[in-house]
Amino acid sequence: MITQEHAAAHVHRDDVGARMGMWLFLFTELLLFGGMFFLYSVYRFINQEQFNIAAKELNTLVGTFNTIILLTSSLTMALAIGAIQRNNKSLSVFFQTLTILLAFGFLINKYFEWSIKFHHGIFPGSEILLNKPKGEILFFGLYYVMTGLHGLHVVIGIFLIGFMTRLTMKNVINKDSYVKLESAGLYWHLVDIIWIFLFPLFYLIT
Amino acid sequence: MEKHNSLAEHKQHGYGIYILVWLALLALTAVTVTVAGINFGGITVTTALLVASVKSYLVLKIFMHLGAEQKAFKVFVLVALFFIIISFILLFSDYSFI
Numbered sequence: 001m002i003t004q005e006h007a008a009a010h011v012h013r014d015d016v017g018a019r020m021g022m023w024l025f026l027f028t029e030l031l032l033f034g035g036m037f038f039l040y041s042v043y044r045f046i047n048q049e050q051f052n053i054a055a056k057e058l059n060t061l062v063g064t065f066n067t068i069i070l071l072t073s074s075l076t077m078a079l080a081i082g083a084i085q086r087n088n089k090s091l092s093v094f095f096q097t098l099t100i101l102l103a104f105g106f107l108i109n110k111y112f113e114w115s116i117k118f119h120h121g122i123f124p125g126s127e128i129l130l131n132k133p134k135g136e137i138l139f140f141g142l143y144y145v146m147t148g149l150h151g152l153h154v155v156i157g158i159f160l161i162g163f164m165t166r167l168t169m170k171n172v173i174n175k176d177s178y179v180k181l182e183s184a185g186l187y188w189h190l191v192d193i194i195w196i197f198l199f200p201l202f203y204l205i206t
Numbered sequence: 207m208e209k210h211n212s213l214a215e216h217k218q219h220g221y222g223i224y225i226l227v228w229l230a231l232l233a234l235t236a237v238t239v240t241v242a243g244i245n246f247g248g249i250t251v252t253t254a255l256l257v258a259s260v261k262s263y264l265v266l267k268i269f270m271h272l273g274a275e276q277k278a279f280k281v282f283v284l285v286a287l288f289f290i291i292i293s294f295i296l297l298f299s300d301y302s303f304i
Contacts, residue, residue, distance in 0.1 A: 016276065023279060027286050034290055038297055045301055060239065067235050075228040078219075078269045085218050182271075189270045193262045200254035204242035 015179040022183040026190050029153075033194050036146050040201060043138045050135025056206045057122065058143070059113065063203035066109050067195065073102035074192040077161070077185045087175040089168060096165040096181075099188070103158045110151055143202055150198060153191045160184050219268065227268045234261050 044051045080095035121128035124144055129137055164184045167173045173181050238257045242250050267273040272280060 019275070020279065020282075023282060027282070030286060030290065034293070038293065041294070042297065042301055045298070060242070064235065064239050068232065071228060071231045071235065074231075074265060074269055075224055078224045079221060082219060082221055082224065186270055189265050192269075193265055196258050196261045196265070197255075200238055200242070200251075200258055204238060204254055205251060206242070 013177070013179075015182075018179045019182060019186070022186050026186060029190060029194075033146075033149070036142070036149070037197070037201075040142050040146070043135075043142065044205075047133075047135025047138060050133050051139050052206055054132075054136040054139035055202060055204075057117075057120075058203050059116075060203050060206075062109060062113050063199055066106050067199050069102050069106045069109070070192050070195050073099045073106070074189055076102065077188045081178065081181055081185050084168065084173060084175060084178045084181060089171075089174070092181075093165055093168050096161055096168065100158055100161050100165070103154050103161070106154055107151065107158075110147070146198060147202065150191065150194055153194070157184075157188050157191055160187060219271070219274075223268060227264050230264060231261055 076095045076098045080092045080099065083089075083092035083095055117123060122140060123129065124141060129140055161184055164173060164181050167180060234257050238254050241253045241257075246253070266283065272283065
């Protein structure tokens with residue numbers, strides 16, 4: 001049986017290539033969200049006032065709280081990689097678990113936020129929303145699609161990081177081989193960056 | 207093996223810098239929320255986007271280790287950003303001069 005160190009020395013592995021592959025995937029994500037940001041910017045340009053009125057419906061406090069949660073989860077993800085680089089497995093598992101918990105916190109917040117909107121009758125296709133001016137319908141359409149797609153990325157991130165935590169506990173991810181964790185981290189930070197732009201564009205334009 | 211180790215260590219950041227970046231990100235969030243609270247009109251969106259860009263730069267450079275990566279990575283990211291900006295300019299050349 002070969003030990004980890006032997007494996008690291010003799011098995012062909014290209015960590016730089018693996019990270020580059022992940023970056024290329026992130027660029028396709030940029031295209032996906034970029035297209036929506038294009039759509040947002042044009043519709044906002046045409047319906048500026050109605051966008052501002054519609055944005056008043058969103059709770060800035062909840063949005064700010066979620067921003068803090070997501071920024072903190074990015075920190076814990078970076079720290080998890082720092083810990084594994086220093087061969088501190090349990091600390092890395094701790095930070096990865098914390099990242100997952102924060103992601104859940106984000107989703108729970110989002111759930112309550114959306115529930116309140118639904119309760120007020122503001123959801124795609126609802127009578128109350130359809131009776132509003134066109135610009136406000138567009139705003140809420142974009143709000144649900146963009147934060148929804150972002151939320152889906154958070155859900156995927158939870159599974160991805162959960163899988164990495166398992167691999168770390170099984171020593172598959174270790175001090176000499178942690179590119180998988182790095183790639184998961186890159187994905188998670190991109191989800192964070194997308195939120196960094198979504199937050200002001202939807203919550204702070206009143 | 208030795209080579210691999212030196213490569214890995216090259217990319218290693220201290221925990222301290224991560225905490226610092228996190229604090230900076232929180233401070234910048236506070237700035238955007240405060241500026242949005244005061245009614246500056248058109249400047250609000252510009253400030254928000256500027257602050258968001260600074261925050262993204264910090265995340266890219268430190269959290270995503272772009273600062274420590276090979277040059278090719280940086281070129282990739284710059285090319286991607288270049289085309290996004292070009293697309294925005296072309297898009298608005300259509301819309302803003304109707």
